[in-house]
Amino acid sequence: MRPISRLAVLLTAGVFIAAADAPPAPPPAAPTAPDIVAQRGDVKLTTADIHGELARLDPSIRAQILANPQALQEFIKDRIIRRILLTEAHTAQYDVTPDAVARANDARDTAMAQLWLTSHAQVDAAYPTEAELQAAYEANKARFVIPQQFHVQQIAILAPANASKEAEAEALKKAKDARAQLAKPKADFTEIAKKVSQDPNSASKGGDLGWLRADQILQPVRDVLVTMQENGISDPIRSPDAFHIVKLLGVKPPSTAPLDQVRASLTAALRQARAQQMTGAYLETLFKAQAVQINDIGLADRLKAMH
DSSP: OOOOOOOOOOEETTEEOOTTTSOOOOOOOOOOOOOEEEEETTEEEEHHHHHHHHHTSOHHHHHHHHHOHHHHHHHHHHHHHHHHHHHHHHHTTGGGSHHHHHHHHHHHHHHHHHHHHHHTOOOOTTOSOHHHHHHHHHHTGGGGEEOOEEEEEEEEEEOOTTOOHHHHHHHHHHHHHHHHHHTSTTOOHHHHHHHHOOOTTTGGGTTEEEEEEGGGSOHHHHHHHTTOOTTOBOOOEEOSSEEEEEEEEEEEOOEEOOHHHHHHHHHHHHHHHHHHHHHHHHHHHHHHHSOOOOOOTTHHHHHHHTO
């Protein structure tokens, strides 16, 4: 809340400027409303709340959420739902029931134990060095192979797998008609795709799907693409959801992603592996100092008898 502005009172040679003679003071400024990003009734989440929640996440997970607007929305939705449920639980005094108290204590203890363990696995900020990163890249190059890629245009006529025979026949007729149009002299695949394709994601772009890895393409379509020449156009291909007519615009052979392209993910993986090694080493030291003794003779029976 902003501090209330001080009114200047002029006192000179015993002369007072009377309040009646002065212009009326402006009303105090209203407090600045919190920067609310989510709200349901009286339950609110501010930017500061979300910032605090994100700050407690693993840096790599936080970066993924901030880079994906949909993931950020889901994160906010999850947090507002949690706060709504907590508010209801407090109002109903459910939070003071023995079971709720025990579960809350268990969750707190689990979190504290994990935080304590994590505190013994603080990876040096300089890790990995460029040499270590390069060595890991060379040792794992097979993991960074980019599959064969295809630059594809398509015309899709929707035909769900459970469509009636009549609906499927109608869809196939539309696909064959489109293919016949493409066979005409000077036919423009892009313009025909804009007019007849029923794929909402690509029709407006003339059916251009861009570059796709082989593993991103439906198997029936991929099987045809690998037999085609560049700029070739297929006959209608049946997939589980549609008939596809595809034009092959280009092919890239399998390749290995350069280090700079995988640097961020490889660095994160190495740091995570190092942290796991450090936590394992701490636990090993802990148990070497004093082993855990477990008396499990007849334990199951004793536990059953308690229920």
